[in-house]
Amino acid sequence: MxxxxxxxxxxxxxxxxxxxxxxxxxxxxxxxxxxxxxxxxxxxxxxxxxxxxxxxxxxxxxxxxxxxxxxxxxxxxxxxxxxxxxxxxxxxxxxxxxxxxxxxxxxxxxxxxxxxxxxxxxxxxxxxxxxxxxxxxxxxxxxxxxxxxxxxxxxxxxxxxxxxxxxxxxxxxxxxxxxxxxxxxxxxxxxxxxxxxxxxxxxxxxxxxxxxxxxxxxxxxxxTILEFKHKRKKLERSFRIQYRFPEHTAPEKVCNVYVNSFQNTTDDPAHALRSLRHLATISVL
The missing domain is CATH 1.20.140.150 (Butyryl-CoA Dehydrogenase, subunit A; domain 3)
Structure with a gap:
């Protein structure tokens, strides 16, 4: 908004x-x-x-x-x-x-x-x-x-x-x-x-x-870039805590876990996958 x-x-x-x-x-x-x-x-x-x-x-x-x-x-x-x-x-x-x-x-x-x-x-x-x-x-x-x-x-x-x-x-x-x-x-x-x-x-x-x-x-x-980076860091931190990933874990693995878990709880997995790909793209910026 x-x-x-x-x-x-x-x-x-x-x-x-x-x-x-x-x-x-x-x-x-x-x-x-x-x-x-x-x-x-x-x-x-x-x-x-x-x-x-x-x-x-x-x-x-x-x-x-x-x-x-x-x-x-x-x-x-x-x-x-x-x-x-x-x-x-x-x-x-x-x-x-x-x-x-x-x-x-x-x-x-x-x-x-x-x-x-x-x-x-x-x-x-x-x-x-x-x-x-x-x-x-x-x-x-x-x-x-x-x-x-x-x-x-x-x-x-x-x-x-x-x-x-x-x-x-x-x-x-x-x-x-x-x-x-x-x-x-x-x-x-x-x-x-x-x-x-x-x-x-x-x-x-x-x-x-x-x-x-x-x-x-x-x-x-x-x-907008700063907001996406901040949300990505919070997302990575929450998944590290939930799945106990080491600090050097690549963000791609975190995204894969997020996609697998999110596909099981949403009615539109394709939309979730697109959102994570956008997030991964922004993380490279």
Whole structure:
């Protein structure tokens, strides 16, 4: 029962990690901030603080002198932007909506290789998380053999640990690429202020859940092995006392005596023999 609870806890953590990683990978809110851009000229009857107004003493004639009253910071406006692995979007001035550009095209040429490695690592991270979820779900629903369940448990632990390492490397590489793009990217994109967004936090939460699932899975495997070894030692000790075997007696003889005695008292000898073979296999581990 306790092993089933630990398996369910590991599966829940791994499933949360998978959902968080897919959500973060597909979003464009890894980083958020503002860009400082010059205000456009007001057109027609448009007025407001988001465009530069003209003031002319004579509204007629093309030779009239026009005055611009905005000076210093008044000539600039801050536009919000957000960027992810795939896109960088910023709001439009005096209009609703956003304009988006590929983040790969904004990255300096010297850092695009690192960005592609980050993308590949993120994809492998998602694939390994999905594989670990499938293995854990099979383990929960698998009732045929304890040994086979332990094998699946060990393999899912290895896959989950590898997924966590890949996720950590991918997140760190993207962080490095974004910081280099801020310093060396196009002039018409460089942010004035920026900070990490909710997708970035979600990505690292996914990594934390992944490593917690891996630790839970390894803990379940270790505890199961220790429980079987403890039960085997108690079984050998009880048979040594009952049949007065010497201490150097091989465990196989103890198992044979146990099988012979157990077959005489149970209605399913084949099941008893399978259980003892599983126990003997675990004793070798």
């Amino acid at each position: 306790y092993r089933r609870h630990r398996a369910s806890a590991a599966f829940s953590l791994s499933f949360l990690s998978l959902v968080f990683s897919i959500t973060a990978f597909s979003s464009s809110y890894w980083c958020e901030g503002t860009r400082k851009v010059a205000k456009p000229f007001c057109k027609g009857d448009s007025k407001g603080d988001l465009c530069i107004r003209f003031n002319s003493p004579d509204g007629n004639g093309s030779q009239a002198v026009q005055y611009i009253w905005e000076t210093g910071d008044d000539k600039f406006v801050e536009k919000k932007f957000h960027a992810g692995i795939w896109y960088s979007c910023e709001e439009m001035i005096n209009e609703e909506g956003e304009t988006c550009r590929s983040f790969i095209s904004l990255t300096p040429a010297s850092d695009r290789g690192v960005l592609w490695l980050s993308i590949v690592a993120e994809l492998l991270y998602v694939v390994l998380l999905l594989t670990g979820n499938i293995l854990m779900s099979v383990e929960i629903c698998y009732y045929s053999s304890v040994i086979d369940g332990l094998k699946i448990n060990a393999f899912s632990a290895v896959v989950t640990v590898l997924a966590g390492l890949l996720g950590m490397v991918a997140h760190m590489m993207y962080t490095t690429v974004f910081q280099m793009t801020v310093n060396l990217g196009p002039e018409d994109w460089r942010p004035h202020t920026w900070d990490y967004g909710w997708s970035y936090g979600l990505a690292w939460t996914s990594f934390a859940c992944c490593m917690a699932a891996a630790v839970t899975t390894i803990n379940k495997y270790t505890k």
